[in-house]
Amino acid sequence: MGSLKSVLAKPFAKRVYKKIQKWARKPIETQERVFQDLIVQATSTEFGKDHDFVSINNYDDFVKRVPVRDYEALKPYVEKVVAGEEDILWKGKPIYFAKTSGTTSGSKYIPITKESMPSHIEAARNAILMYIHETGNSKFVDGKMIFLQGSPILNEQNGVQLGRLSGIVAHYVPKYLQKNRLPSWETNCIDDWETKVDAIVEETLPENMTIISGIPSWVQMYFEKLQEKTGKKVGAIFKNFNLFIFGGVNYEPYRAKFENLIGRKVDSIELYPASEGFFAFQDKQDEKGMLLQLNSGIFYEFIKADEFFNENPKRITIKDVEVDVNYVMIISTNAGLWAYNIGDTVQFTSTKPYRVIVSGRIKHFISAFGEHVIGKEVEQAIQEALLNSTASVSEFTVAPQINPKEGLPYHEWFIEFENEPEDLSALAKKIDESLQKQNTYYFDLIQGKVLQPLKINKVKKSGFQEYMKSIGKLGGQNKLPRLSNDRKIVEGFSQIN
Structure with a gap:
């Protein structure tokens, strides 16, 4: 008999599954609703006035008025938001800036609003619940979970909290998971990565680890240190470790190496989070690709990657995408990013429902x-x-x-x-x-x-x-x-x- 927590996880998972199916089965209507809502909410912002949002009635109007921009091109607006001005890209002020290391522009400050924050949290939670619903496996919720991530220490800039996305998210761990979660706050705050991983090894070795999560290259470093210290495979140290959650890079090049370090196969869930939004997660163990989050305050556009650098490339919505074509993904969000190029390229593996894989970076x-x-x-x-x-x-x-x-x-x-x-x-x-x-x-x-x-x-x-x-x-x-x-x-x- 499982604990109360693992027993309750199943009906909760079923409820979430039904909710997701509802919008996944009506993808085009769902995106249309998100689009209309975004335009209405931002009509009186500075960006909305500059781009005549009041006269946008449909997607074609939007394309005519709002050009595709990357961070550099949106920067004049972002700088006003960072300076503490209100109603610039979205109503009011953001509650956070996720600071990311840009390649050309030094640090980027990506706004996160009270409207956009919940989808960052819910998508990761829903990925786990969809897994429970599909496999019936919920025992792992009684074990310890580790999320290898950046420091949760936040600074303040003109009344807005500033930090790495993974550090911001650390403040939103649901109560029922807090006891299960590692590393400790003190360890998570260590800045030097190698010192931090050593501390995580010490902290996790005696524990019953069931979920391990992070970017594969850094989890690999953690696994290697565990093995160095004990001379054992990770799967022998953590006998109940059965679920690996990752995002940020393609896992396939690492898979053979991980199975060797773990000493056995474990299930994995792929996530597609970014500071700009949580875009997709793997919703099925036997399907390639991740379910695109169409109901999360994000409106998606796509441009064929090999046409992207043309003079006037065609922008399309999900209704016109094709499977196996390489697209640059463009987003408009309830954090105030408009026709924004995040730099990723994706390919659709399915359009019923809409599932994607990340195929690379338009610059890489x-x-x-x-x-x-x-x-x-x-x-x-x-x-x-x-x-x-x-x-x-x-x-x-x-x-x-x-x-x-x-x-x-x-x-x-x-x-x-x-x-x-x-x-x-x-x-x-x-x-x-x-x-x-x-x-x-x-x-x-x-x-x-x-x-x-x-x-x-x-x-x-x-x-x-x-x-x-x-x-x-x-x-x-x-x-x-x-x-x-x-x-x-x-x-x-x-x-x-």
């Missing part, structure tokens, strides 16, 4: 020679190449080599191996063949002798961690880009390695 691609290679393609290529191989990979990134010492240009892969392959050039050949199969532009460039096949450069153990540390991005929400269109990253870590 390689097209130094017109090949348009994206994150999803390099991840799939390395996965396919490692099938039936004893080799395994900790981390990798790809950059173009435009001016080689000899021969044609090529893609250079920097790989940190967990287990090295017996034959490096055979592995490179397999990766290259998979890329050619997936990407016709790349195939044409190789066949047309514009590029030579890719080359692999081995990175020393922990080389990528050292690099992230050297640029002050170890831990938290920071991720190593899988690929870039220049050599800035690889030059950065060549200096350390």
Whole structure:
């Protein structure tokens, strides 16, 4: 017999499941309602007046009046909000700024309002409840759960609290989970990531851990430290650990490594949270993709990624999206972001219901020679190449080599191996063949002798961690880009390695 908590979780999960089905079955009406509501609520804001919201009656009107912007373009408005002005992007003032490290613009300040905050919390909770509803497994709610995240310490700026998204969310753990939750507040506040992970190891070792959650690369670091300390597989240390929750990066390149560290298979739930909104979560164990949150105060638009940099690319809503096409996702939200490009590319795996996978970043691609290679393609290529191989990979990134010492240009892969392959050039050949199969532009460039096949450069153990540390991005929400269109990253870590 389970505890009262695990028994009650099932009817609660069923209720939430029914609620989600209700809007998921009426996706277009749901989005239309969200759209109308956003426009009405923001008509009297400065942004609403500047863009004539009062005369927007439908989506076409919106497209005519509100151009797509990224953070840089929206910054003049955001700066007013940060300065403490009211009714700029959304009515009143935000309750938080999620501070994120922008690449071009230094720190970004993303507003979170009292209207947008609940969806950040509910989506993560609902992901777990959908899992309980589908599997009938609720015993884990009696164990301890850990969420590897940024510090919950918040600062204040002109009356608005400021911090990392994961730190802000830490303040909203429901009462019934607080006793189950690790790390402790003191440990969570440790700034230095390595010190923090060491403290988490000490704190969690004696506990009955059932859920572990975080960005795979940082959870991997935690698992490795557990193993170093005990000499045991993670699954043997935590016998009831059965659910891994992750977001932020594709788990597939890590899956084999994790199963090795854990020593057995565990169920996993993928989330798609960002400071700008909680966009999707995995709602089924056997379906590819995550359920797009259409009822969370976010209105979605999409632009085909390969048309994105054209003069006037076509914007569409979910009603016109197709499966397996790479789109840049554009959002308008009840936190006051309007036709905002968050920089992610997604692909739909299904339109009944609408499920997506994150395929990469619009800035993180390689097209130094017109090949348009994206994150999803390099991840799939390395996965396919490692099938039936004893080799395994900790981390990798790809950059173009435009001016080689000899021969044609090529893609250079920097790989940190967990287990090295017996034959490096055979592995490179397999990766290259998979890329050619997936990407016709790349195939044409190789066949047309514009590029030579890719080359692999081995990175020393922990080389990528050292690099992230050297640029002050170890831990938290920071991720190593899988690929870039220049050599800035690889030059950065060549200096350390």
